[in-house]
Amino acid sequence: MSLTTDVNAFKRPRRGYYWTYYIITSCQELESALAQPYPVVLMFWASWNVPCRVMMRPFKAMAVAKRRAAIFCLVDVDKFHDIVEECRVEALPTFLLLKQGVEKGRVVGAKVGDLNTIIMGNI
Helix, strand or coil, X not given: CECCCCHHHHCCCCCCCCCXXXXXXXXXXXXXXXXXXXXXXXXXXXXXXXXXXXXXXXXXXXXXXXXXXXXXXXXXXXXXXXXXXXXXXXXXXXXXXXXXXXXXXXXXXXXXXXXXXXXXXXX
């Protein structure tokens, strides 16, 4: 599911429905996600990168498990070079946990345990 640039896009879904993660398609969507009062977990990924594909399933599982506590977003590194540079992404996959726009944790590589630790420690 992709977001719109509408500020209301990050409202919690109605009862009985939920979103697991968002696919960022514009810089405005990322800014909107970061402006929310919830922690934001960003996964910087590329479809051609094998470790990214390996981490997709654990990322989605964490997104489902923590859907009421954080916003999970996928950022394609091939489409958003400026965001990749700004976030200092040097390897894939890279996961960032941000609270109110401030980086609270970073995991580089396919490390499920480390990702779970920073999420549990900051949500």
